[in-house]
Amino acid sequence: MPQPWRILVVDDEPDLEPLVLQRMRRQIRSGKYDFQFAANGLEALEKLRADDTIDLVLSDINMPQMDGLTLLSQLGSLNQDLRAVIISAYGDMGNIRTAMNRGAFDFVTKPVDFDDLQITIERTVEHLRQWREATASRDKLVTLQNELDIASNVQQSILPDDFPATQTYGIDANMVPARNVGGDFYDYVAAAGDKVFATVADVSDKGIPAALFMMSSRTALKGAAIGTGSPREALIEANRVLQADNPTLMFVTVVMALYEPRTGELVYASAGHDPPVIVRADGSAERMSATGGMALGIAPEAVFASNLAEQRLTLAPGETLVLYTDGVSEAMNVEQEEFGTDRLLQLFADRPPRSAEEAMHAIFDAVSAFAGEAPASDDITCLALHRNMSP
Template sequence: MAIRILSVDDELDMETLITQLFRKQIREKKYEFIFANNGIEALDKLDEVGEVDLILSDINMPGMDGLTLLAKINEKNKPYLKAIMVSAYGDMDNIRTAMNRGAFDFITKPVNFEDLEITINKTVEHIEMLSSLEQGRLQLMALQNDLNVAKEIQLSMLPKTVPPAFAEVGVDLHAFIHPAKVVGGDLFDYHIMDAERVFFMIGDVSDKGIPAALFMAITKAIFKSQFCNKIQDTLCEKVNIINAFLSEDNSSFMFVTAWIGILNIKTGVVEYVDAGHEPPVIIRADGSVELVKKHGGMALCIDGDFDYTSQTLTLSAGDRLVLYTDGVTDANNLSGERYGLNLLQEFYAQRNFSTAQEINEATLATLIQFMGAASQFDDITMLTLGYTGTV
């Protein structure tokens, strides 16, 4: 769009001179000039034409002088509107007053038209720079708003509360995501499958930001569709189906680490598939801490034909199984130290916990304390399952 310039001068030949001087810019629609003979007429023009980018105004004019016009313009609170003031060479007091009132630059009379052109072009460059910065600021605000909406959508897809039925079947479960500054790819889910089985899982999509969040949404949906249906596939068969689906047309080459478990609430046996995820921690009822051994297992979406196998572990009454994403163990402080798995196990060994929620909240608190002023670069996600063995 053309830069709109309002020229205010009581010398009638100024319009002709400016039109001639800037004829090329006017013809190319770079500049558009509007003319007024004094401050009063200039204000009327502003109301008539709307937005103006630059005002070129004489100071000494009848009716309303340039200084009064400048004050009136300031009242309109248009920070991107710039003014160039024109006055006699010896009129430095008025020029200084104009600059103090916010004029961007000035020209002295008799007008040197080469200097006028340079001054206007310089001012226009400044206006265009401000406009570009403002557009960038608005784009960043829009992007931040989109990220906030995406984060809300992402979090809304995850279970927010644990139904009372879990406690009724002898399961104390709590899960949370403590998001980083941008949307990410962590996920978890849980539900009661039938009278004997509880499904639970945690996952982490590779990469960060909106692509990871979109892939997380797809992963969450396919897990839900598989583990909430009535088809009696085995755990491994369901994971194989999910892996094949997610691997198909995976042009982004993203992958998902996951730990998927089914607890038999009568026996305490957990059948699980480890798809390249962080090893869970078991806090036994007597306070001892164990790390679930790794038995291989590839992350989802790397090989659509990979045949997953399951393992089992057994929880006794009072045991807790702690699942987490690498946002927990990879948390860093300002010194670059990593929290790590050893500190996590030591923390659990030194504390007594009453509930799954207490474990999660205490872990988050110690991580925040460990990170200190360092920024959180990854989501911190946990799912802790306590087996009461009361069924």
């Protein structure tokens, strides 16, 4: 039997311990998780120093004696391979940004949604598992490709794979990495008013540095989306975070959309990225207008913000929003021909997608069939958001 993942919950709220034990009872009974509890950062440090088998620290920020941010700054002094997830007030970008800078892997917001908490914990421990496997295997690696393969697995482990499918809309996404590790990623984040952010991004360069920058970019964009409620403002905030600590001058292009399921209203902004494609209910498709933005991570805030705008539209019933990276449009076959945007726009002419999942399968199947035996030169990443027909 595998050992349970040991999680230390740090919070001064006395009602949290029985609530966690009740809501996570199935995972506890099955031996998947073992929860420990501490009332503040000082007590947590004592437990961590006495027990080096703890894998994950789940900590509130505001606590007596030692708060969560101070605790984060102390974790690096421990000789332990663990991860930290912070519980933050909704929209508290200041503390979220500080937590990220101090090494937090992810965060959840108050009031805690236990479904979201479960997904966050699973994603974090899966990342830790992959990382530990990579560390244990590092001495045995004999080629650079082995390292790139492991980094790719770590990268894949943090991408969401549990997509929303409601009566009004659905989301599906996928990332197929090229032979070398890249920096493509996708994400979706619930927002206030039952809205949802959808994001696709592409980090410059390839290899392990790109994969690491991808992880920082994803966390920055997720936090900015929750904290701002606007694609443009989220991109500005994420650029501020990434540009402040970017000695390698890496950058990431991003397209981010905010969707309102009740009305179909959609707002998007593109930071140096290909704009979205809208597939109509009749199968026709249109490439939307670019919003003039620059890539994240290299330009000061004033310059970045002055070049970024938002576009608004309404997604009608039966229509599909497609966000993609240039790994789709620039996929090449053995004759060195590109798949191109025109093929993407014509893809659904005879058969409009009836769901986000159907749109995703069609795109990836078409790109794969076009490329044939040609080796992939870039990651292929795509996210589809489909507005369902009225019942």
